[in-house]
Amino acid sequence: xxxxxxxxxxxxxxxxxxxxxxxxxxxxxxxxxxxxxxxxxxxxxxxxxxxxxxxxxxxxxxxxxxxxxxxxxxxxxxxxxxxxxxxxxxxxxxxxxxxxxxxxxxxxxxxxxxxxxxxxxxxxxxxxxxxxxxxxxxxxxxxxxxxxxxxx
Amino acid sequence: xxxxxxxxxxxxxxxxxxxxxxxxxxxxxxxxxxxxxxxxxxxxxxxxxxxxxxxxxxxxxxxxxxxxxxxxxxxxxxxxxxxxxxxxxxxxxxxxxxxxxxxxxxxxxxxxxxxxxxxxxxxxxxxxxxxxxxxxxxxxxxxxxxxxxxxxxxxxxxxxxxxxxxxxxxxxxxxxxxxxxxxxxxxxxxxxxxxxxxxxxxxxxxxxxxxxxxxxxxxxxxxxxxxxxxxxxxxxxxxxxxxxxxxxxxxxxxxxxxxxxxxxxxxxxxxxxxxxxxxxxxxxxxxxxxxxxxxxxxxxxxxxxxxxxxxxxxxxxxxxxxxxxxxxxxxxxxxxxxxxxxxxxxxxxxxxxxxxxxxxxxxxxxxxxxxxxxxxxxxxxxxxxxxxxxxxxxxxxxxx
Numbered sequence: 251x252x253x254x255x256x257x258x259x260x261x262x263x264x265x266x267x268x269x270x271x272x273x274x275x276x277x278x279x280x281x282x283x284x285x286x287x288x289x290x291x292x293x294x295x296x297x298x299x300x301x302x303x304x305x306x307x308x309x310x311x312x313x314x315x316x317x318x319x320x321x322x323x324x325x326x327x328x329x330x331x332x333x334x335x336x337x338x339x340x341x342x343x344x345x346x347x348x349x350x351x352x353x354x355x356x357x358x359x360x361x362x363x364x365x366x367x368x369x370x371x372x373x374x375x376x377x378x379x380x381x382x383x384x385x386x387x388x389x390x391x392x393x394x395x396x397x398x399x400x401x402x
Numbered sequence: 403x404x405x406x407x408x409x410x411x412x413x414x415x416x417x418x419x420x421x422x423x424x425x426x427x428x429x430x431x432x433x434x435x436x437x438x439x440x441x442x443x444x445x446x447x448x449x450x451x452x453x454x455x456x457x458x459x460x461x462x463x464x465x466x467x468x469x470x471x472x473x474x475x476x477x478x479x480x481x482x483x484x485x486x487x488x489x490x491x492x493x494x495x496x497x498x499x500x501x502x503x504x505x506x507x508x509x510x511x512x513x514x515x516x517x518x519x520x521x522x523x524x525x526x527x528x529x530x531x532x533x534x535x536x537x538x539x540x541x542x543x544x545x546x547x548x549x550x551x552x553x554x555x556x557x558x559x560x561x562x563x564x565x566x567x568x569x570x571x572x573x574x575x576x577x578x579x580x581x582x583x584x585x586x587x588x589x590x591x592x593x594x595x596x597x598x599x600x601x602x603x604x605x606x607x608x609x610x611x612x613x614x615x616x617x618x619x620x621x622x623x624x625x626x627x628x629x630x631x632x633x634x635x636x637x638x639x640x641x642x643x644x645x646x647x648x649x650x651x652x653x654x655x656x657x658x659x660x661x662x663x664x665x666x667x668x669x670x671x672x673x674x675x676x677x678x679x680x681x682x683x684x685x686x687x688x689x690x691x692x693x694x695x696x697x698x699x700x701x702x703x704x705x706x707x708x709x710x711x712x713x714x715x716x717x718x719x720x721x722x723x724x725x726x727x728x729x730x731x732x733x734x735x736x737x738x739x740x741x742x743x744x745x746x747x748x749x750x751x752x753x754x755x756x757x758x759x760x761x762x763x764x765x766x767x768x769x770x771x772x773x774x775x776x777x778x779x780x781x782x783x784x785x786x787x788x789x790x791x792x793x794x795x796x797x798x799x800x801x802x
Contacts, residue, residue, distance in 0.1 A: 269482065271631055272695060297625070298612050299697075300723035302708040315695060315706060315723075321630055325695060346612030346731045349436075350723075372439035383447055390447075 254324075257288055271322030279328045279337050286314070286326065286343045294318040298340075301350040303358045305386040308332050310358055314340070335360040357384040404432060409745065422749075426742060434737040436730055449720040454480050454554060454689070457720065461707075462548055464722065467510065470503045471700035472707075472722070473552045478633055479696030479709045480554050483689035492556030492681040493635050498672045499542060499551055501665045505576075506535040507701035508658045508665075511750075515655055518746045519596040520782060527583050534576050538569055556682025570673055577666050584659055597652040601736040601748035604649060613732035614725045615703020616661065617752050619645045620653035627699040641668050651751040688715050700725055702752075726752065746782060 254275065255262060261284075264276040277285050289295040299315040306329075314326040330337055339362050340347050351362045352371040359382035362368070370377070382388060409422040421437035445464060449457050458480070462473040474496060481488060488496070509532040516524035536546050542561055543549035551557045561569075588594065603613065608621035618625050626643040628636040644660035646653035691713040698705040703725030712718040729752045736748050 268692070269694070296609055299704060299706045299728070300708075300721070302719070302721035304710055304719045313708060315708070317625075317630065319625075319630075321632075323631060323695065323697065344612065345610050346728075349727060349731055370439070371437075372442045374439065383444060390444075 253293060254289070257292055258285055261285065272325065273322070274325045274327060276327045276329075279330050282314075282326070282328055283338050283340055283343060286316075286340050289316065289324070289326075290343055294320075295324055296344070298344045298347050298350070299323070301347070301354050303354045303360070303384065305332075305358065305384065307386065310335050310360055312337060312354065312360075330360065336363060337361075338363050339365040341366050356382065358382050359385065403427065407742070422745075424737070424742070424745070429741050429743070431737050431740050431742065431745075434734045436734060438727075438730075446720055446722060449717060451716065453715045454484075454685075454717065457717065458552060458554060459550065461720075461722070462550060462552075464724065466547060467507050468503060468700045468702065468705075469548050470499050470552070471698055471705050472724070473550075474500060475696050475698040475700075475705045475707045476709070476720075477552045477554055478698065479694045479707050480689065481685075482694050482696075483692055483709060483711045484554060484685050485690065486555050486683055486685055488556040489680050489683060490635075490677045491560070491679045492683075494672050494676050495542070495557045495559075495561065495681060496552060497634050497636070498669055499539065499549055499557075501669045501672070502535055502539050502542075503549075504701045505662050505665045505669075506532055506539070508662045509535065509580075511658060511701075512655070512662075514750050515597070515651070515747070516593070518750045518782065519593055521590070521593050521596075524583070524586070524590075524593070527586075531576060531579050531583065534572055534579075538572055541565060541568070553682055554685040556680070558682065560681045566673055566676065570670065573666055573669060573673075577663075580662060580666075588659075594652065597655055597747070598648070598650060600651045600744050601654075601740060601751055602650050603732055603736045607735050608649075608732060611731040611735060612728055613703075614728040615700070616654055616657045617703065617729050617732060619643070620657045621649045622647040625704075627697045627704050631697050633696075633698060635672070639668050639671055651747055654751045688713060702726055703728060 254273070255265065258277075261277060261281045262275060263278065266274045268274065286295075295316040295318045297317045299317060302313040302315065304311040304313070309329050309331050311327060311329050314328075315323060316326060317323045328337065335358070337360055339351055341351065342364075348365070348367055349371065351365050352367065352369070354360060355362050355365065355368065356370055356373050359380070373383075383390075404425050404427050407424045407426055409424065421440065423435040423437070424431050425433040425435075445460060449460060452460060458473055458476055461476040462469045464472045509528050513525040513528040513532070516522070516528065539549060540546050542565070543551040543559060551559060603617070603621050605621045605623060608618050608623050613621065613623070614625070622645050624643050624645050627633070628641070629643050641664045644657050644664060646656045648656070689711045691711055693708070693710040696707045696709065705725060706723045708719070708721040709717050710719040733749065733752050737745065740748060
């Protein structure tokens, strides 16, 4: 933890260690690419397990689950307001992140800036634009069943 | 001339359809593209509307082969949120089932690899062995596929002394038979020659593309959550992380074989040191607000669940990352510069849940531009013909 604090300095908004071998770190979205680059180069956090998104009501929270060769894992948290949801793409640092970024992009409707590939990954091709299933205000409405020829 | 070939996505026997699009020139793959979501079930959204104990059974249904791994990952996380610790005997039984699942999954994979490489008798022998594991699992849990043995706070069923001795006897049989068949399969030069050099993934690529599990370990990246972040009882059980440095399908086979043998050791340790006592504690209805990241080494690689609790009996958010998703980016790198005939083998080598079915591939003739649909079996015959022509890998030695 002290090494991370020394490496990232003032840009850390919050850092906690709630469980054994788990460090949670909060950063501003604009510092993310820089910080992950430093963490990878100087501390060996090269593996991204996944990106988890959480809908907090008026903001989105994204967690980047990182691991290195030592025991334990680092979870970098960043927040972006729902009205203008934007996070930078980290593919320049960790190329394997692209699938996870495509996933959060369509599930939460967040704009991932500079993403190398912004096609749809999971939702179907005829999915309507502007519908993002993992937002809390999104509800699934089953389309009314149409029986050809009407009910008998 | 470059042509695009679509592979997949649909086959009634698949539980995980996937759309692949290959750009090929002649028989060499230049680029591969992926389209997922043909079987997206919205588990994460559904989980937000269910209680923790219901979610345990929901997560079990994420996968059919490694069903126990998802429910264990969820249970581990939920137990920390509920602030309970499962009793020692319950933990031993839980991870005993985990290791049995790893053995049955790897044996299944080994059989499939034999099948895709054109060694069908090996496939049948290995799958006959696998029945012993399935019988043990049925004896412990009452089920062959969805064991449903986990509960929040421990496991649901205990084993008695007779069952314990029976399992130990069966494990001895299994170990003897596995060694014999492995020797049989791994000294067969045509089988080894078919696997060597196929689906190359360098260590640098495996690291930058975030490969997990046996795929990463075969590229000499010694990552195993059981060692890196020991959960449950893994900090007291002696075992080794198995790696290979050949970076190809042969390496992935070696890693899985070594892991099966390690799993036998782990299971024998667990059964011989099985403590007495209860198998579960009662969990409260509601957890404390908080968040937890639970990691688990599934047969295919790292499983990670992020659970956020808001103090009610339903989770605020459950994020699930299954290992196959982590390996897709690496698979695309493996397919590049490979041959069309190697697609089944390379794809099967990451052990996705889509390897055991016959499926059709549409090949576009580069001269006439006419698409023609080829069955999976025909593709395997083509692979066999190409391997017969290729004589440079005849004398590869088995690195075990």
